[in-house]
Amino acid sequence: MVEEGGQMRQERFAVLAQLSDALQRLRHVERFVRLDGVIEAALPFHEFLRGLLPAQPFLALRLPARLLRGVGGGALRRHRRRFFRLERFLALHLVVAASTGAQHEKGRSQNPNGFAAHGRNLHLDPIPPRSVRVVTPARTWNRIRFPLSSAMQHADTLVLSQGPWLTLSTPVAPPRGGTAMNDLGEKSDWAAALVDGRIAALGPKEEILGAWEADDVLDLGRRLVMPGFIDPHTHPVFNASREREFEMRNQGKSYVEIAQAGGGIRSSVRSLREASEDLLADLLARRATGFLTLGTTTIEAKSGYGLSREDELKSLRAIRSVASSHPLDMIPTFLGAHEIPDEYREDREGYIRLLIEDMIPAVAAEGLARYADVFCEAHVFTTEESQRILEAAAAHGMPARVHADEIESTGGAELAVAVGAASADHLGAISDAGIEALAGSKTIPVLLPGTSFYLNLDHIAPGRRMVDRGLPVALATDFNPGSCPTRSLPMIMTLACLHYGFTAAEAITACTVNAAASLGLAEDRGRLEVGLRADIIALDAPTARYIPYVFGENLVTHVIKDGRLVIRNDRSETTP
Structure with a gap:
């Protein structure tokens, strides 16, 4: 672009004034450390800068065309989310660093060599003055002031609440047992800044608001905020419900009697084998939304209602698809x-060989499972059979989880320890x-109090003794x-509070920190800490005591998954 008289100069000055006006709205510009890489963009602005500052052609950076449509302050503000670092660069260095030897008003000199060649590794002054005088010898106008203060960082979302924050962040590393389970790391009137699905900052609300800005601010009023629940034991892939068995139990039939009569797991197997993978995926997706609505952001998802190579693969593929x-999140x-399927009732060893020699290698070949589980129980798989199966799975990269000692004490917990299992689940009849x-x-140990309650069993896991x-x-739903x-x-x-004598804090720790640890996710979720996944519920x-105190209604009002609000339940703050 070639200047043609004072009119063009005035137009350029007006554009710079618009830039300055937009950038004044950045309350803090504090850290100018480095801008790496060549910024690609549109030729018109390249030429504009060349005309504005012909002595410094390296400033003719190509900026994203989308950013520069209508160059004025409003356009920049609209695109601040993606290019806020670039705005800071423009604010302090658009003209200052462009003039070789340009001086700060307080006598602090810029790098006399300007920017590194080709716009790479632009090392900028980390502590800019509050007011910068720009010396532009190539133009008759020679002063533009950019009022600046300390840097404001940009988040995708800010989450605010005046209520309790159960961070679960304590000096004790996960997993936590004993008295450590009673420390919820509780705070109040805090805020969190979320960036790229992670917690970028967390602390007192005024501190966060003083250092962060965001396009989206979620003000939760006085609601309780905590990590999303994690459910480490579920069987969500099935085709049909079994309400008839519920009635049979109420008429006196036991779980084992129902199973031996063709009900139970074998009933679900027959039903699942009739279903297509697409149908199973559709049903699973709807159930997944139900988990989210209730505040659960991660589940462990088991197969187990196929019991054939084809149908187990079908189930695991449905999990992967959803x-x-x-x-x-589904693990x-x-x-x-x-269970032993009907076609192998007279050939247990044949089914075990099928598992070890065919099904496990097929699952591993497709990378469909992170873990392998066995129902180690007297009427299903013995401890010896279970060990063979779990060792074969481990050899194919699937560590163990174990259904252990649910109905009878068969040494399932000891087996889980012997094979290095991530978890031993149920434990209703565990021995000393x-x-x-x-x-x-x-x-x-993953305890499932809902199962013993629903089956009306006369024995429960010794949860209090374990803690x-x-x-x-x-804790898990099963x-x-x-x-x-x-x-x-x-x-x-x-x-868990009613049957095991847990405190509310112990139950909450069991559904967050310890549940995450049982799935190998302790360093990724289950707590509210900087750097961890932004899985947050309100x-x-x-x-905290109110959560297990109320039952039969859903207290969850908001669910944030990977930094994004995915559930908002229509419920006003109605707690007394």
């Missing part, structure tokens, strides 16, 4: 050893030896169509 598109577990084995291991022994207990058709972890917390609850 997990790839649904906000709910897949292969549970081909859930089993508790001691867990205490000396890294295997996490007092220092075990890092986790969501399935037969023995525990609930997705509500708050309901499970209520049952509840209409005045205190």
